[in-house]
Amino acid sequence: MSEHSKEFETLDPQDWEQSKALMHKMVDDAFNYVQNVRDRKIWQEMPKDVLNTFKTSLPQQPSNAGDVYKELHDNVLPYPMGNIHPRFWAWYMGSGTISGVMGDFWASILNPNLGGGNHAGHKVEEQVINWIKEIIEFPKSASGLLVSGGSMANYTALAVARNVKAGYDIRAEGLKENNLVFYGSTEIHSCNTKAVELLGLGTKGLRKIEINEDYTINIEALKTQIKEDKANGLQPICIIGTSGTVNTGAVDDLNAIADICEQENLWFHVDGAIGAIAMLSNTIKPQLKGIERADSVALDLHKWLHMPFEAGCVVIKDNAGHKNTFSLIPEYLEKNTRGLAAGENWFSEYGLQLSRRFRALKVWMSLKEHGSERFGRMITRNVDQAHYLGQLIAQNNLLELIAPIGMDIVCFRYNPGGLNLEDLNALNKEIKLQIEERSIALPGYTTLNGVYCIRVAISSHRVTYADFDEFVNSVLRIGKTLI
Amino acid sequence: MSEHSKEFETLDPQDWEQSKALMHKMVDDAFNYVQNVRDRKIWQEMPKDVLNTFKTSLPQQPSNAGDVYKELHDNVLPYPMGNIHPRFWAWYMGSGTISGVMGDFWASILNPNLGGGNHAGHKVEEQVINWIKEIIEFPKSASGLLVSGGSMANYTALAVARNVKAGYDIRAEGLKENNLVFYGSTEIHSCNTKAVELLGLGTKGLRKIEINEDYTINIEALKTQIKEDKANGLQPICIIGTSGTVNTGAVDDLNAIADICEQENLWFHVDGAIGAIAMLSNTIKPQLKGIERADSVALDLHKWLHMPFEAGCVVIKDNAGHKNTFSLIPEYLEKNTRGLAAGENWFSEYGLQLSRRFRALKVWMSLKEHGSERFGRMITRNVDQAHYLGQLIAQNNLLELIAPIGMDIVCFRYNPGGLNLEDLNALNKEIKLQIEERSIALPGYTTLNGVYCIRVAISSHRVTYADFDEFVNSVLRIGKTLI
Numbered sequence: 004m005s006e007h008s009k010e011f012e013t014l015d016p017q018d019w020e021q022s023k024a025l026m027h028k029m030v031d032d033a034f035n036y037v038q039n040v041r042d043r044k045i046w047q048e049m050p051k052d053v054l055n056t057f058k059t060s061l062p063q064q065p066s067n068a069g070d071v072y073k074e075l076h077d078n079v080l081p082y083p084m085g086n087i088h089p090r091f092w093a094w095y096m097g098s099g100t101i102s103g104v105m106g107d108f109w110a111s112i113l114n115p116n117l118g119g120g121n122h123a124g125h126k127v128e129e130q131v132i133n134w135i136k137e138i139i140e141f142p143k144s145a146s147g148l149l150v151s152g153g154s155m156a157n158y159t160a161l162a163v164a165r166n167v168k169a170g171y172d173i174r175a176e177g178l179k180e181n182n183l184v185f186y187g188s189t190e191i192h193s194c195n196t197k198a199v200e201l202l203g204l205g206t207k208g209l210r211k212i213e214i215n216e217d218y219t220i221n222i223e224a225l226k227t228q229i230k231e232d233k234a235n236g237l238q239p240i241c242i243i244g245t246s247g248t249v250n251t252g253a254v255d256d257l258n259a260i261a262d263i264c265e266q267e268n269l270w271f272h273v274d275g276a277i278g279a280i281a282m283l284s285n286t287i288k289p290q291l292k293g294i295e296r297a298d299s300v301a302l303d304l305h306k307w308l309h310m311p312f313e314a315g316c317v318v319i320k321d322n323a324g325h326k327n328t329f330s331l332i333p334e335y336l337e338k339n340t341r342g343l344a345a346g347e348n349w350f351s352e353y354g355l356q357l358s359r360r361f362r363a364l365k366v367w368m369s370l371k372e373h374g375s376e377r378f379g380r381m382i383t384r385n386v387d388q389a390h391y392l393g394q395l396i397a398q399n400n401l402l403e404l405i406a407p408i409g410m411d412i413v414c415f416r417y418n419p420g421g422l423n424l425e426d427l428n429a430l431n432k433e434i435k436l437q438i439e440e441r442s443i444a445l446p447g448y449t450t451l452n453g454v455y456c457i458r459v460a461i462s463s464h465r466v467t468y469a470d471f472d473e474f475v476n477s478v479l480r481i482g483k484t485l486i
Numbered sequence: 487m488s489e490h491s492k493e494f495e496t497l498d499p500q501d502w503e504q505s506k507a508l509m510h511k512m513v514d515d516a517f518n519y520v521q522n523v524r525d526r527k528i529w530q531e532m533p534k535d536v537l538n539t540f541k542t543s544l545p546q547q548p549s550n551a552g553d554v555y556k557e558l559h560d561n562v563l564p565y566p567m568g569n570i571h572p573r574f575w576a577w578y579m580g581s582g583t584i585s586g587v588m589g590d591f592w593a594s595i596l597n598p599n600l601g602g603g604n605h606a607g608h609k610v611e612e613q614v615i616n617w618i619k620e621i622i623e624f625p626k627s628a629s630g631l632l633v634s635g636g637s638m639a640n641y642t643a644l645a646v647a648r649n650v651k652a653g654y655d656i657r658a659e660g661l662k663e664n665n666l667v668f669y670g671s672t673e674i675h676s677c678n679t680k681a682v683e684l685l686g687l688g689t690k691g692l693r694k695i696e697i698n699e700d701y702t703i704n705i706e707a708l709k710t711q712i713k714e715d716k717a718n719g720l721q722p723i724c725i726i727g728t729s730g731t732v733n734t735g736a737v738d739d740l741n742a743i744a745d746i747c748e749q750e751n752l753w754f755h756v757d758g759a760i761g762a763i764a765m766l767s768n769t770i771k772p773q774l775k776g777i778e779r780a781d782s783v784a785l786d787l788h789k790w791l792h793m794p795f796e797a798g799c800v801v802i803k804d805n806a807g808h809k810n811t812f813s814l815i816p817e818y819l820e821k822n823t824r825g826l827a828a829g830e831n832w833f834s835e836y837g838l839q840l841s842r843r844f845r846a847l848k849v850w851m852s853l854k855e856h857g858s859e860r861f862g863r864m865i866t867r868n869v870d871q872a873h874y875l876g877q878l879i880a881q882n883n884l885l886e887l888i889a890p891i892g893m894d895i896v897c898f899r900y901n902p903g904g905l906n907l908e909d910l911n912a913l914n915k916e917i918k919l920q921i922e923e924r925s926i927a928l929p930g931y932t933t934l935n936g937v938y939c940i941r942v943a944i945s946s947h948r949v950t951y952a953d954f955d956e957f958v959n960s961v962l963r964i965g966k967t968l969i
Contacts, residue, residue, distance in 0.1 A: 012863060014583040014792055014856060014947045015520070022584055023517045027510060029588060033595040034506045037498070046826050049606060057609035061617040065857040068585060075592060075851065082606035084598035085826065093826065094819070096841070099597035100497045101505055102551060105512060109558060111590040111794035111848075112516040114582035115567035123532060123565035126540035134544040151634060152841040162684055177688025178661045193816040194840055201645055201838070203686020205660025249818055305841060309497055311594035312843040333676040335732055335932040335941065336577070339915075342922045343529050343568065343576065344931075355684070357677055358579070358635040358788060360795035365594075368558065373497055374548040380495060432822075439825045448827075449818040458818065464497045 016068070025068055036080065037087065037101065041465070044442040045085040053078050085445050089465035090474070093447035095249060095277055097309035098463045102372045106365025107311050117149075117359035119349025121342070128350060128363035134370060135302065135316050138282050139275070140295035146322040148353045149304075149362050152315035153276030154194035156301030157243075159317045159329075159354050161185065161198045163299065164241040164270035167324040174328065178203045184232055185209045187243035188220035190250055192274055195243055217407050218253035220244070220260070229267060241270035246291055247278025250449050250458070252389075252409025254278060257293030264298075271296065276303040276315070278410055283379035286386050287410060304366055307382050307462055314362050317354075329353050385411040385461045392459060392471045401479060405456045414449065414456035417482040428455035434481050443477045444470070499551070508551055519563065520570065520584065524948070527925040528568040536561050568928050572948035573957070576930035578732060578760055580792035581946045585855045589848025590794050600632075600842035602832025604825070611833060611846035617853060618785065618799050621765050622758070623778035629805040631836045632787075632845050635798035636759030637677035639784030640726075642800045642812075642837050644668065644681045646782065647724040647753035650807040657811065661686045667715055669693045670726035671703035673733055675757055678726055700890050701736035703727070703743070712750060724753035729774055730761025733932050733941070735872075735892025737761060740776030747781075754779065759786040759798070761893055766862035769869050770893060787849055790865050790945055797845050800837075809835050868894040868944045875942060875954045884962060888939045897932065897939035900965040911938035917964050926960045927953070 016022030056078050086096040115124040132147035150156050166173050169183060183204050187195055189211045199209040210232070212225045229239050242264055244255040257273060264271035273279065273294055279302045281287035282294070294300060298321060304314035319325040330352035332338070339345050351357045370378075389411040396402040396415050405414045416431045432448070435457050439445050447458040457478070499505030539561050569579040598607040615630035633639050649656050652666060666687050670678055672694045682692040693715070695708045712722050725747055727738040740756060747754035756762065756777055762785045764770035765777070777783060781804060787797035802808040813835035815821070822828050834840045853861075872894040879885040879898050888897040899914045911933075918931050918940050930941040940961070 010867075011950070012860070012867075014581075014585070014852075014860070014864065016584050019517060019521050023513065026513050026517070026584075026588060026591075029591065030506065030509050030513060033592065034502060034509070036595060038502050046605070048604075049609070053606075054609065057606075057613045059613075061620045061858050062854050063858045065860060066854050068588075068855050071585075071851050071854045072588070074854070075847075079592075079606040079610060079847075080596065083596050084603055084605045084607065086599060087597055094599065094601075096599055097597075098497075099594065101499050101509075102497070102554075104591070104594040105509060105551075105555070107594040108509075108512065108587070108591050109516065109562075111582065111587040112519060113563065113566055114570055114580075114794045116569060116577065116579055116795060118577075120567055121531075122529070122567045123536075123540075123562040124567065126532070126537065127562060130540045130542075137544045151839050151843070154838055154840045158838060173686075173688065174683050175689045177664045177683075177691055178686040179664055181660045181662055193814045193819075194838075197812065197814055197838065200657050200660075202684065203656075203661040205656065206658045208660055249816070303841070311597045312599060312841060313839075315841075329680065331676045331680055333732070334934075335930060336676075337931075337933070339919065342919050343928065355637055355641060355677075355680065356634050356796075357637045358786070358795060358798075360634070364558075364562075368554050369497075371545050371549050371554045371557070372551050375544050375546045377495070377497070377548060381497060384493075384495075436822065436825050445826065447818060448820075450820070451817075467494070 022068060025072060029072065040088050045088040045090060045445045046439060046442060047082060049082045053082065088445070089463050089467070090444035090470055091463060092459040092461055093445050095306055095460045095462060097305045097307065098465055099311045100309050100369060102369040103309065103311045103365040106368040110361035110364045113361060115361050117361055117363070118351035118357045119346065121345040124361045124363070125346065127367050131363040131366045132316065132318070136318055138375070139279055139300050139318065141318050141320065144322060145318050145320045146325045146353055147316060147318040148350060150315045150317060150354060151313040152305060153301055153303040156276065156315040156317035157195050157274055158198040160272050160299035160301055160319060161195065161241065162202060163319055163321070163325050163328045164272060165202050166328045167321060168240045168270050182237045183208055183240050184237050185241045185243060186212060186225060186228065186239065188212050188214050188245065188255065190214055190218050190248040190253060191243060191245055192249055192276065195274060218248055218251045218409065220255045222256060222259045226263060239267060239269055241272055243272045243274055246273055246275040246294060247410050249277065250451060251406040251414055252277065252412035254290045254409065257291065258296070261293050261296035271298045273297040273300045275300050277306060280304065280307045281382050281410065283375055284382035284386065285379065286383045308378060309464055310365050310369065314366060326352050381464045388461050388466065388468060388471065389413050391468055395471060395475045399479070401482065405451055405454055411461040413459040414451060416454065416456055417478055419482065419486050424453060430482070430485055431455050431457055433485055434478055437481050438477055444474050505551060508555060512555065523571050528571040528573060528928045529922060529925060530565060532565045536565065571928070572946050573927035573953055574946060575942040575944055576928050578789055578943045578945060580788045580790065581948055582794045583792050583852055585852040586792065586794045586848040589851040593844040593847045596844060598844050600844050600846070601834035601840045602829065604828040607844045607846070608829065610850050614846040614849045615799065619801055621858070622762055622783050622801065624801050624803065627805060628801050628803045629808040629836055630799060630801040631833055633798045633800060633837060634796040635788060636784055636786040639759065639798040639800035640678050640757055641681040643755050643782035643784055643802060644678065644724065645685060646802055646804070646808050646811045647755060648685050649811045650804060651723045651753050665720045666723050667691055667693055667720050668724045668726060669695060669708060669711065669722065671695050671697050671728065671738065673697055673701050673731040673736060674726060674728055675732055675759065678757060701731055701734045701892065703738045705739060705742045709746060722750060722752055724755055726755045726757055729756055729758040729777060730893050732760065733934060734889040734897055735760065735895035737773045737892065740774065741779070744776050744779035753781045756780040756783045758783050760789060763787065763790045764865050764893065766858055767865035767869065768862065769866045791861060792947055793848050793852065797849060812836050864947045871944050871949065871951060871954065872896050874951055878954060878958045882962070884965065888934055888937055894944040896942040897934060899937065899939055900961055902965065902969050907936060913965070913968055914938050914940055916968055917961055920964050921960055927957050
């Protein structure tokens, strides 16, 4: 390479028109990929020769961008996770949307850093957070932050709860005593356990309270445990209510938890990763009563709002407590009264991240394009579909519902009778795997009181009622061949 | 809306061709936006009427996607942060690339969840992490994780250091004593302080050791502090070396730190958010000697690798210790031997996040397209440009270098003589703001020993030597008018 070309070499395309043409081709291919998703296999095993392509070492020399795309096209696109397919009902995920893709595209082009500063991206994120506050009926004075997802949203809220409720300057002094306790049900999401461990409290810092038959937290047991813990010199900090448990979609009695928190001066956090956004659904909203009394709520926007990954959100009523937990401004970030570095309340002062992607843009564009009511209708329809599937199960004596249908989650099994638990579990596991391997659908699974369940979490905006007819027929057909 | 249309309503475009046409228009506009970035203002203040558009409440009804794009076009695109412009030298950020945009676009289309599972995305991330290990000369057996950025990368490594080195089961039992200590220099990045606070150790759990004249950690002072702390019953856990401090680009003596860590059985972490990727540069690589001896390294790929936000990476030699800190597998995520849920070592077992964006794809596509050597040349050129700017400063007796040039960071001030510190600081602050407000360039600033500096962090792949001639001339011109 000559000295001259070295001086003007960049990472920009050497031929802009050629690069633009490639991007246009990608757009055509990508739209077809999404539009025809139903016709492709949900999931398929990668063959060995494809797997081997991912073992090559660091590329030192350049390649043609078109050739790189060919590798993506041949070796990545045919082997997706499957969650954009209408019949993906496994782990709780959104399906993505074209409007979300457009927002993400512009976020990558503009590429601002949402850590802070006086630029349009910051205003867009403020607005999106205000919209989320409207949805969960939080006051305008609450603080909020878009984060990577439910795990970080819960972590952020629990960190604030720890620091605000400890009763001493935990941020400066560290955990003076090893006695702080959080509470949630045995059905609480694992990310809350992780959070409490990382905050220094240890697994023992999260009390898991027994559940009722409907998988919601047992309020009396919760009260008893708090009383006992206080008597033993422990310091209760926070109760985590779940709106939409991951196993069965159960919603804890949020008002009852709010009452206890008021009486005991505890922080009330709602893990609403699955369910909080269902405030948009007329069907679910009444079940969420009490969420507006929470000190903090964690939401996932890449679940039932179908944003492309990642998009979570945490909203916290104690704005100052939130900022006091995370704000730390070094010299090189000191604010100005003018210019780019102007503006109060940078987002980096409200969470772990300093550099932050413009993830607000896809939410902003999607909510503007679709309007919140359409999202509400999509959620309501998923819930209706869950009950439709529930009816199909109830109507067939070879099928058995294992838990009450919570929100949009149906746990059931195939049970021809006469088999012991172990054999039934093995049978249902095999049915689930065959459904998946034959690319009929991609249901999830879980184990409830030792019972292996086929777990159908219906969050797709593309799924139809007919899909469940075919699914149930397939379960029956495969079940029959296996016994 | 009729019952029929309600049943088949989705969040997909109602008219796919219309939506595709809009995306094609966006591609044309976006490529022009990047290609012509030099001709637009780096940054400009948002007028009041634009600010007001961000105050409207939750949109309940749908809008035409084209109209939403018009809002983006009119109210967001003209008011960027500025970091994709060649003359943005403020906070340390990458400029983005078209290949990164393409990768991000497909990540949003495919929309897999990189939390785990047996699909191509997982293999792509494994490969990208292997490449990063190659770059920093880490063994293949090391574990790694792509994260949102340097803050999360450092947090993740420090959490593992805490758990591995505490000497008891801190994950289960919590912090039994309030006596764990981490070490770094006074120039350490603030995210490490945040991390240590959140891990429950408090601000006091991070000892800030004095620096040498070149802004690197004072090794003798470090040794003395460790000795003293041990004598006082504290438990040293980890030393954080910085490769590229944010103020001046200083690189700590990593081999000397590695020696201490070996002697004292401490965890050796390198915060390489700015500098570790400069292993690709022949100029910088020798300064980073010793990085290969670290237990963990944090890198940022949205800085000198120019990935669109977000892309950070943490690499950890103690794979098992890493996994033991974060792995937690609830029933609904139990692995299968077949199907989507097959595969060992899911990424969610190595960090806080369960749901994870396919951020590996942009890195994979960019490294394949450009090759690592081109990235190395871009880094080397930035370092050369820093020294070129240093020469321009040295040649002019109205300008004064305030710190040694570290990597690509130049701290200087305008000093016409005869002014006291306070007036000089105010003068330089005003020069910096006018440079920014006139959109000549967007330099950063910091304060070193009370001296306000104009801080030029040169990480753009688009900047040329001539940009610094014009910048220095502007500083001199504005300085002259102000005194």
